[in-house]
Amino acid sequence: MSALGPIPAAVAERQRLDVDLGERGYPIVIGRGLLSDPDCYRPFVVGKRVMIVSNETVAPLYLEALRAGLAAFEIEQVILPDGECYKDLATLNRIFDALLERRCGRDTTLIALGGGVIGDMAGFAAACYQRGVPFIQVPTTLLAQVDSSVGGKTGVNHPAGKNMIGAFHQPRAVIADTATLATLPARELSAGLAEVVKYGLIADRPFFDWLEDRVPALRALEPAALATAIARSCQNKARIVAADEREAGQRALLNLGHSFGHAIEAGTGYGTWLHGEAVGTGLVMAAQLSARLGWLEATAVARIRALVASCGLPTQPPTSLSSARWLELMAVDKKVQAGRLRLVLLKGIGEAVLTADVDPALLRASIASAQAGTE
Amino acid sequence: MSALGPIPAAVAERQRLDVDLGERGYPIVIGRGLLSDPDCYRPFVVGKRVMIVSNETVAPLYLEALRAGLAAFEIEQVILPDGECYKDLATLNRIFDALLERRCGRDTTLIALGGGVIGDMAGFAAACYQRGVPFIQVPTTLLAQVDSSVGGKTGVNHPAGKNMIGAFHQPRAVIADTATLATLPARELSAGLAEVVKYGLIADRPFFDWLEDRVPALRALEPAALATAIARSCQNKARIVAADEREAGQRALLNLGHSFGHAIEAGTGYGTWLHGEAVGTGLVMAAQLSARLGWLEATAVARIRALVASCGLPTQPPTSLSSARWLELMAVDKKVQAGRLRLVLLKGIGEAVLTADVDPALLRASIASAQAGTE
Incomplete structure (x- = not known):
C-alpha cells in the first residue's frame, strides 16, 4: 500500500473526506462547531423524523446543540446509560423499544451522539430496525472520531467476546465536531x-x-x-x-x-x-x-x-x-x-x-x- | 410483470431453481429424500464446521438424517424451544451462546433445520455473528419451503411488532426435502x-x-x-x-x-x-x-x-x-x-x-x- 505522502502544513478549519464505497459511500465532515449547523444534517436525513441515540454523560452536554442543528425535523430521542458494560443486547433493545413506542417507520434516520459505544449500538440498531434504516454518526470522543465512525462496523458485546454480534452498516454521514473534545476526560x-x-x-x-x-x-x-x-x-x-x-x-x-x-x-x-x-x-x-x-x-x-x-x-x-x-x-x-x-x-x-x-x-x-x- | 406461463405437466423428482442476486445468488433444491444427501451440502458449506440450529419438535424427527448428510463436517448443534413466541432476542442469544461456547469462528456455516421461525432466527444469527457467517436453509414446513427460505429476510419479533428486528442475509443454498412434510400437522x-x-x-x-x-x-x-x-x-x-x-x-x-x-x-x-x-x-x-x-x-x-x-x-x-x-x-x-x-x-x-x-x-x-x- 502506497503511503499518503507528507503531512500538509496548516489545514482548513472545516474539512471533508469522502469514503469511497460506491452507493454506500459517505462524507466525513471534521471541524469546530458543526454540532448545531443545520447544513451538516440536511443533505443526509432521510424523511422528516430523526431519533437521536445518546447517553447520560453526553446528552446533558451536547443534546441541545444537536437538537438546534436538527430543528427542521421531528426529533425523538433515547438516552442510554453510559459505559462499555451497557453495550449489550438488552441495552440495544431499549433503542428498539423507543423506536416502536414512537411508531417510527422505515423513513426515520437514527443519529448517534456519543462515543464508540453509542455509535456501535445506534449503528447496529439502524442496521436491524425493520431490517435497516439510515443513520448519521456524530462522534463526541477522539476514539470515535478517528476510528469507530469509519468502516461501517456496528454491534454489541457478548459476555464471551467483544463485538461478537453485529453488522456492517454504513452511515449516511459522519459529523465530527472537534469542539466536543473539550469536555472529554484526559x-x-x-x-x-x-x-x-x-x-x-x-x-x-x-x-x-x-x-x-x-x-x-x-x-x-x-x-x-x-x-x-x-x-x-x-x-x-x-x-x-x-x-x-x-x-x-x-x-x-x-x-x-x-x-x-x-x-x-x-x-x-x-x-x-x-x-x-x-x-x-x-x-x-x-x-x-x-x-x-x-x-x-x-x-x-x-x-x-x-x-x-x-x-x-x-x-x-x-x-x-x-x-x-x-x-x-x-x-x-x-x-x-x-x-x-x-x-x-x-x-x-x-x-x-x-x-x-x-x-x-x-x-x-x-x-x-x-x-x-x-x- | 409478465406471467410465468402455463403450469408444466409432470415435473422431475428433484428440481433446482437459481435465485439470481449476483454474487449473493443461491440455488433452491426441491425433492424427496434430500436431507441426508451429502451432495446437497458439500458445495455450500464454507470451512469444516457446521452449527445446526433446530427446535425440540423437529430435531427428534430429522436431526439424525441431516447429521448423516453432513457427516463430512465437524457438527455442532443448538436445539431451541419450538414456537413463534420464542422468536425473540433472548432465544436468538442462545444461538450466539452456543457459537461462542463452541469457539466457532467466522468460517462456521449455520444450518437452519426447521420451519420459518428457525430459519428466520438462524439466518439472523448468521447475519450478526461476528458480523456475518454463511448459512444454509433446510426448511421442514411447507410455509418455510415456499416462502421463508426465499428472499433473505431474517429476524426476530419485538413485543410491539412482528419481524421488527432483522437483517437481509441470503443463504448459500436452500434444501427443501418434501418428505419432511409427512410429519407436518395438517x-x-x-x-x-x-x-x-x-x-x-x-x-x-x-x-x-x-x-x-x-x-x-x-x-x-x-x-x-x-x-x-x-x-x-x-x-x-x-x-x-x-x-x-x-x-x-x-x-x-x-x-x-x-x-x-x-x-x-x-x-x-x-x-x-x-x-x-x-x-x-x-x-x-x-x-x-x-x-x-x-x-x-x-x-x-x-x-x-x-x-x-x-x-x-x-x-x-x-x-x-x-x-x-x-x-x-x-x-x-x-x-x-x-x-x-x-x-x-x-x-x-x-x-x-x-x-x-x-x-x-x-x-x-x-x-x-x-x-x-x-x-
Missing part, C-alpha cells in the same frame, strides 16, 4: 490517541514521525493539530476500508494491537481498561512479538513504546492474566480462521502485515516477558 | 398453502387456476403436486426478489394479505393464529377491500374466499379486535411511509398493486363487515 483523549498512533504504524510512517512531535499539542487540544490527526487517521482508515469493505484481507491490518487489546479488555473485565488503553499496550506487544520474530529493530520497538507512553497510555499488560488465559482469550477472537491464530504484526514502522505463522510458544514467551517488563 | 400444511395461494393472487393467474383444482392433492401430500406448487411459488417469489432485493418497490407486493395478517397475529397474541392462517384471512380481507374500492369483481372475491377455505384456512377475522385496535396495529406495520398506510390490494386475480390511497374510514368499514361476516 484518560479518554489518550485512549483515542492509541488508534491515531495505530494508523501511523500500519501504513503511514510520515504520520508516525509527525506524531512523535505533535502528541503534546494533541493532548493540549490544539485545533489545527487535532484536525490534522483526525483527518489523517480517517484518510488512512477510509482507504483501507474502501479497498476491502467486508474484511477479507487488507482490512484485517486495522486490527493491529487489537488481538492483544481484546484479551486485556476481556481478561480484566470490560470497562477496567479503556479500549484505547488496551490497544495502546497491544501495539507495544505486537511490536515486541515482531522483534522476537526478527522482523523489527529494537530501536523501533523503543520508539513505539515511547510514543504510546507519551500519549498517556499504559505500555505494559496486566500481570493478573495467566499465559493460558491469554491464549484462550486470543483464540476466541475473530482473527481465528480454520483454527489458526492470525495476528497483525510489524515488519517496520508503517508496515503492518497479517500472519498466521506465529508459534504459540513464542507468543506465550513474548506475553510473559511483556508482563514482566523484560521485553 | 393445520400447518394449510398455513403453508396460504402463501402458495398468495403467489397465484399477486402475479400468476395460471397458478391460481391450477390451485383451484389441485388443493386436495396438495393436502393429501401428492408428491408431484407438492413439487410443482413449491417450485412455482419459489419461482414467483424469486423473480420478485431478484427484481427488488431491498424492498424498495415491487417486493412490497409480497406483503399481500400480510398487513391484515400481522394485525390478527399481534392483536390475538402471537401463536394463537398461525402466521399462514392470519395471511389466509388477510388475503380474503385484501380482496374484500379491493372490491369495496371497485377494483375487484364480487365473483373474484368469492373464488378467493373459496380457495382459501378449501386449503383448510379461516376466512373471517377475529371479532375480538376493535376497529381502533386494528388500525393501530396496522399502523406499526413496516408498510407505513411518511405516516401514510400503504397496502397491497388487488386489481384482479394475478394482479396485485401497492397503494397509499386507502381512506381509513373505508378500511374501518371493510374490517367491520369482514368481522360481521357481511362483506
Whole structure:
C-alpha cells in the first residue's frame, strides 16, 4: 500500500473526506462547531423524523446543540446509560423499544451522539430496525472520531467476546465536531490517541514521525493539530476500508494491537481498561512479538513504546492474566480462521502485515516477558 | 410483470431453481429424500464446521438424517424451544451462546433445520455473528419451503411488532426435502398453502387456476403436486426478489394479505393464529377491500374466499379486535411511509398493486363487515 505522502502544513478549519464505497459511500465532515449547523444534517436525513441515540454523560452536554442543528425535523430521542458494560443486547433493545413506542417507520434516520459505544449500538440498531434504516454518526470522543465512525462496523458485546454480534452498516454521514473534545476526560483523549498512533504504524510512517512531535499539542487540544490527526487517521482508515469493505484481507491490518487489546479488555473485565488503553499496550506487544520474530529493530520497538507512553497510555499488560488465559482469550477472537491464530504484526514502522505463522510458544514467551517488563 | 406461463405437466423428482442476486445468488433444491444427501451440502458449506440450529419438535424427527448428510463436517448443534413466541432476542442469544461456547469462528456455516421461525432466527444469527457467517436453509414446513427460505429476510419479533428486528442475509443454498412434510400437522400444511395461494393472487393467474383444482392433492401430500406448487411459488417469489432485493418497490407486493395478517397475529397474541392462517384471512380481507374500492369483481372475491377455505384456512377475522385496535396495529406495520398506510390490494386475480390511497374510514368499514361476516 502506497503511503499518503507528507503531512500538509496548516489545514482548513472545516474539512471533508469522502469514503469511497460506491452507493454506500459517505462524507466525513471534521471541524469546530458543526454540532448545531443545520447544513451538516440536511443533505443526509432521510424523511422528516430523526431519533437521536445518546447517553447520560453526553446528552446533558451536547443534546441541545444537536437538537438546534436538527430543528427542521421531528426529533425523538433515547438516552442510554453510559459505559462499555451497557453495550449489550438488552441495552440495544431499549433503542428498539423507543423506536416502536414512537411508531417510527422505515423513513426515520437514527443519529448517534456519543462515543464508540453509542455509535456501535445506534449503528447496529439502524442496521436491524425493520431490517435497516439510515443513520448519521456524530462522534463526541477522539476514539470515535478517528476510528469507530469509519468502516461501517456496528454491534454489541457478548459476555464471551467483544463485538461478537453485529453488522456492517454504513452511515449516511459522519459529523465530527472537534469542539466536543473539550469536555472529554484526559484518560479518554489518550485512549483515542492509541488508534491515531495505530494508523501511523500500519501504513503511514510520515504520520508516525509527525506524531512523535505533535502528541503534546494533541493532548493540549490544539485545533489545527487535532484536525490534522483526525483527518489523517480517517484518510488512512477510509482507504483501507474502501479497498476491502467486508474484511477479507487488507482490512484485517486495522486490527493491529487489537488481538492483544481484546484479551486485556476481556481478561480484566470490560470497562477496567479503556479500549484505547488496551490497544495502546497491544501495539507495544505486537511490536515486541515482531522483534522476537526478527522482523523489527529494537530501536523501533523503543520508539513505539515511547510514543504510546507519551500519549498517556499504559505500555505494559496486566500481570493478573495467566499465559493460558491469554491464549484462550486470543483464540476466541475473530482473527481465528480454520483454527489458526492470525495476528497483525510489524515488519517496520508503517508496515503492518497479517500472519498466521506465529508459534504459540513464542507468543506465550513474548506475553510473559511483556508482563514482566523484560521485553 | 409478465406471467410465468402455463403450469408444466409432470415435473422431475428433484428440481433446482437459481435465485439470481449476483454474487449473493443461491440455488433452491426441491425433492424427496434430500436431507441426508451429502451432495446437497458439500458445495455450500464454507470451512469444516457446521452449527445446526433446530427446535425440540423437529430435531427428534430429522436431526439424525441431516447429521448423516453432513457427516463430512465437524457438527455442532443448538436445539431451541419450538414456537413463534420464542422468536425473540433472548432465544436468538442462545444461538450466539452456543457459537461462542463452541469457539466457532467466522468460517462456521449455520444450518437452519426447521420451519420459518428457525430459519428466520438462524439466518439472523448468521447475519450478526461476528458480523456475518454463511448459512444454509433446510426448511421442514411447507410455509418455510415456499416462502421463508426465499428472499433473505431474517429476524426476530419485538413485543410491539412482528419481524421488527432483522437483517437481509441470503443463504448459500436452500434444501427443501418434501418428505419432511409427512410429519407436518395438517393445520400447518394449510398455513403453508396460504402463501402458495398468495403467489397465484399477486402475479400468476395460471397458478391460481391450477390451485383451484389441485388443493386436495396438495393436502393429501401428492408428491408431484407438492413439487410443482413449491417450485412455482419459489419461482414467483424469486423473480420478485431478484427484481427488488431491498424492498424498495415491487417486493412490497409480497406483503399481500400480510398487513391484515400481522394485525390478527399481534392483536390475538402471537401463536394463537398461525402466521399462514392470519395471511389466509388477510388475503380474503385484501380482496374484500379491493372490491369495496371497485377494483375487484364480487365473483373474484368469492373464488378467493373459496380457495382459501378449501386449503383448510379461516376466512373471517377475529371479532375480538376493535376497529381502533386494528388500525393501530396496522399502523406499526413496516408498510407505513411518511405516516401514510400503504397496502397491497388487488386489481384482479394475478394482479396485485401497492397503494397509499386507502381512506381509513373505508378500511374501518371493510374490517367491520369482514368481522360481521357481511362483506
